[in-house]
Amino acid sequence: MINLVNDDIMKLDFRSAKFNLIFADLTNKNYNFSWIDKYWNHLLENGVFIVRSDYYTKLFKLDIKLKSISNSFMINHNSFIRNQSPNNTLFFSNGKNYKFYFDRVQTSTKLLDRIILPFVDKDDFILDLFMGYGSLAEWSFKNGINYVGIEKDKEIFRLAGKRLGLK
Numbered sequence: 001m002i003n004l005v006n007d008d009i010m011k012l013d014f015r016s017a018k019f020n021l022i023f024a025d026l027t028n029k030n031y032n033f034s035w036i037d038k039y040w041n042h043l044l045e046n047g048v049f050i051v052r053s054d055y056y057t058k059l060f061k062l063d064i065k066l067k068s069i070s071n072s073f074m075i076n077h078n079s080f081i082r083n084q085s086p087n088n089t090l091f092f093s094n095g096k097n098y099k100f101y102f103d104r105v106q107t108s109t110k111l112l113d114r115i116i117l118p119f120v121d122k123d124d125f126i127l128d129l130f131m132g133y134g135s136l137a138e139w140s141f142k143n144g145i146n147y148v149g150i151e152k153d154k155e156i157f158r159l160a161g162k163r164l165g166l167k
Helices: 034-040 056-067 102-107 111-115 135-143 154-163
Strands: 002-005 019-026 043-053 072-082 085-094 125-128 146-150
Touching: 002 135, 002 154, 019 034, 034 043, 034 056, 043 056, 056 072, 056 085, 111 135, 125 135, 135 146
Parallel strands: 002 146, 019 043, 019 125, 125 146
Antiparallel strands: 043 085, 072 085
């Protein structure tokens, strides 16, 4: 199941839906993190919450925010430089008994294989809060992972649908 949503994440209501993994790839300088409070509640117990950002200051504030949430547990913080630009990733879980497949990290070279695959099984559910052009949607489809992607920008949403062969 691949489901794309063209809307503002704060306007959506997933009711009681729960996800094994929630992914947010932040590309803007907005420091309003109210979306974390809203979507953390949709994370299954021991589910994984992954946040990427190019802005170190934003990641530092995200780290503080995520650490303040009850039952949050920091798994890892990964940083690397690509084309002179820093890329930082935070990995948190909703409890300490999250699943992690170490062998998938060692053998994989693609970025999404490295940061997502170790935390999910086939048929798990991923919620991508800032979908963009649909890279994670395409990856999820290829790996048999259920996916819901949200993108507010109508043109980017249209291009993602086109890329994925959806209308």
